[in-house]
Ligand code: FES
C-alpha cells in the first residue's frame with residue numbers, strides 16, 4: 024500500500040497523519056448525552072480513536088462527529104453529522120455531536136473548512152467535505168477489518184457500524200477496529216455518493232430527533248449570556264446613540280459610589296479603524312463594571328453622559344428618505360443588468376405602468392441580546408460567545424488583544440438567534456478590551472435597547488419601476504432604478520468587499536431583481552448607492568428580503584394593468600427559463616393552494632415567487648382584511664426547489680419559522696431615525712408577530728428538481744411572505760401596498 | 774438579604790428587594806434557564822411560576838415574592854418528564870431555543886388552569902415572542918401536552 028497523501032486537497036486525512044498519529048484526541052459520551060449543555064466543551068468519558076478531524080470512534084461503537092458550523096436553531100448540530108453518517112454507514116442511534124475547534128482549524132490549515140454560518144449555506148457548502156470525511160473513515164475502517172482477517176478489502180461491506188466479510192459472513196463492529204483504522208492510508212480518495220444514491224438522508228433519518236432539543240426544554244443549554252467564568256465581572260455598556268459620535272463627559276464618580284460597582288471605563292476613545300472593520304470596531308462609549316448585571320445596568324442608566332454628536336445628529340428618517348428618493352431620479356446609475364433597449368421600448372409601449380417602492384432599516388431582533396465574555400491573560404485570550412462566525416471572533420480578539428491568532432480560543436455557546444447579526448464580533452471586541460484593561464475576565468452585556476439600537480441593520484432601499492406592456496397585456500420592457508446602501512459593506516467603505524468594484528454594483532443587494540429568470544426582452548437595472556452613517560449588514564435573505572417585496576408587488580401591478588391572472592403572467596414570464604425549477608415550483612404551489620378559488624369579500628389569495636441562494640420559491644397566501652383595515656394572514660402555501668430533501672423536519676421548521684419573521688417584517692418592523700439615532704428600543708415599539716398572528720404554513724415538496732442541485736432553505740420563506748401578503752391585500756381591498764411595514768398604511772375599505 | 778423559595782428550596786440571597794427576580798435568579802442564584810429578552814414584560818422569555826401562576830420575572834421585584842413558591846424551568850420536573858416538556862421533545866419545537874423556557878413555563882401554567890385549552894385560549898394566553906417563529910409547533914405541542922395529561 025502506497026502512502027499517497029494529497030496534503031492540500033484533503034486536509035482531514037492530513038490531520039490524522041500529521042497531528043495526532045491518531046489516538047485519543049477525541050472522546051465520546053454515552054449516546055444519551057448526545058450534545059453537552061456547554062457545547063464547546065470536549066465530552067468526558069471513554070477515549071476513542073480519531074479517524075480523521077471529524078470522526079472519533081469509541082470501543083463501544085459510540086461515534087462523535089465534530090460540527091464546524093455552530094447551531095443557531097437551524098438544526099446544523101444534527102444535520103451535519105447526518106451527512107457524515109450517510110457515507111460512514113454508521114448506526115445513527117450511537118452518534119454524538121460536538122463543535123469542531125475553530126482554534127484547531129486555524130492551526131491545522133483550515134481543516135474544518137467553512138465555519139461561519141449564513142446564506143442558507145451550511146448544508147450546501149459543507150456537504151461535499153462532510154461526505155468525504157465520512158467516506159474516508161468508512162474505507163479506512165474496511166481496510167482495518169481486511170487487515171485483521173487478511174482478506175481483500177473489496178470483500179468487505181459496511182452497514183450500520185458493522186463490517187462484514189461477505190464470503191464468510193464474519194463480522195466486526197466499528198468500535199473493534201477503530202484504533203487499527205487510524206494509521207490506515209488510502210491510495211485515493213473514495214468517490215462520494217450523489218444525492219440520488221442516499222439511503223439515510225431524506226429517508227431513514229426522517230424520524231430522527233434533533234440533538235439539541237432535550238437541552239432546550241429544561242433550561243440547561245448554555246447560551247452566551249449564561250456563561251459562568253470564575254472571577255468574571257459584568258459590564259453594562261452604552262455607546263454613542265448617534266453612530267460615530269463621541270463621548271464628551273460622564274459622571275464616573277457617581278456611578279462608582281453605587282453598590283457593587285467596581286469601575287467605569289471609557290471604550291474606544293481614540294480608536295481608529297479601517298472602514299472594512301467599521302461594524303466590528305470599538306465604538307466610543309462607556310462601560311460600568313459591577314459584580315452583577317443589575318448593579319451595572321442600574322448604575323449605567325442613572326449615569327449622566329454627554330455626547331459630542333455634531334452634524335450627524337441632524338439626520339432623520341425624513342432626510343435619509345429624501346436623499347434616497349432623490350437618487351432614484353438621478354441619471355446614469357451603474358448598470359447592473361441590460362437586455363435589449365428598455366428605454367426605447369418604453370417610449371414605444373402601448374401602455375406603461377410605473378411605481379416607486381420603499382423599504383426601511385430593520386433589526387434582527389434575535390431573542391438573546393448581544394453579549395460576550397472574554398478572559399485575557401499573559402499567554403492567551405479565551406472568548407465565550409454566541410457567534411455565527413468563530414473565525415471573526417478570533418480575528419477581532421487577536422487584533423484587539425495584540426496577540427497572535429493561535430493564542431485565541433473561541434468557545435462557541437448555544438446561540439439565541441442571529442439571522443445575520445452575530446457575525447462581526449463587535450461584542451467580542453468590547454469584552455477583550457475590557458478584560459485586558461481590567462486584567463480579569465469580563466462578561467459584556469447589552470440591554471435589549473442597546474441591542475436594538477446598535478445592530479448591523481438591514482439597509483433601506485427604494486426602487487422605481489417602469490414597465491411597458493404589449494398588445495396582449497404581457498410585459499415586454501422593464502426599467503428599474505434602485506437606490507440603496509450595500510448590505511455587505513459598512514459606512515466609510517464606498518463599495519468594496521463582495522462588491523463588483525469594476526461596475527460599482529452591489530450584486531448581493533440587488534438579488535431578487537437581477538437574478539430572476541423572467542423573460543423580459545428589454546430590461547435595464549440601474550443602481551445608485553446611497554451612503555448612510557447607520558451601520559448595515561446582512562439580514563436573513565440579504566437584498567432579496569426587500570427586493571422580492573418590491574419586484575413581485577410590481578409584477579402584480581402589471582398583472583392588474585394588463586388584465587392578466589398572476590399565474591398566467593408568471594408562466595408567460597418564465598417561458599424561456601433555463602432552470603425547470605421555476606415552473607415546477609410555480610405549478611406546484613398553484614395546484615396545492617387551489618389558486619384562483621373563490622374567496623369571500625375582504626379576503627383574497629396573493630402570489631409571489633423569487634430565488635434566494637439558488638433556492639427557487641413560490642408562495643400563495645390567504646389573507647383577510649377587516650373593513651377597518653386590520654390584516655390577518657390565514658395560510659401560507661409554499662413550494663421550493665432545493666434539489667433534494669436531506670432532513671425533512673428541519674426543512675419544515677425553517678419554512679414555518681421564516682414565515683413568522685417575514686410576516687413581522689411585512690407588517691411591523693421598521694427602525695426610524697431621529698436626531699441621528701434610532702428611535703425604537705424594545706418590543707413595545709418594535710413589534711413582532713406572536714402566536715395569534717401565525718398563519719398555518721403548508722410546505723409542499725413537489726417542486727424539487729433533484730439532479731445535482733443542493734441548496735438551502737433558511738431564508739426563502741422569510742423573503743417571500745411580504746410580496747405574497749401585499750398582493751393579497753390588493754386583491755382583498757383594492758389598495759396597493761408600496762412600502763413596508765404595512766402597519767403604517769390605511770388599509771380600510773368599504 | 775432576603776429569603777426566596779425556589780423549586781422547593783429556601784435560598785438566602787444578598788439583593789436589594791427591588792432587584793428583579795430575573796436577575797436574582799440568574800446572577801445571584803446561578804439559575805440561568807430563565808432568560809432575559811426585553812426587561813419590560815413584552816417577550817415572556819423570563820416567565821416563571823409564582824404560586825403556580827405564570828409571572829414575568831423581569832418586572833417582578835425579588836422582595837415581592839418572599840414567602841411565595843417560585844418555580845423555574847430547572848424545577849418544572851427533575852428529568853424533563855413534565856407533559857409539556859415531553860410534547861416539546863416529541864415535536865422538536867425549539868429552534869435557537871432561547872425563548873423556549875418561557876414558552877414552556879407559560880404553557881405549563883395555562884394547562885394547570887385549563888387542561889384542554891382552545892386555540893383562542895392559546896392566542897390569548899401565550900403572548901411570548903419567538904423570533905425563530907416556532908409558533909406553529911408550539912400550538913401543536915400545547916394540544917399534544919393537553920392530550921397526554923391525565924386529568
Ligand atoms: S424579559 Fe421579561 S418579558 Fe421579556
Ligand code: FES
Nearest residue numbers: 869870872903905
Ligand atoms: S426558538 Fe429561537 S426565539 Fe424561540
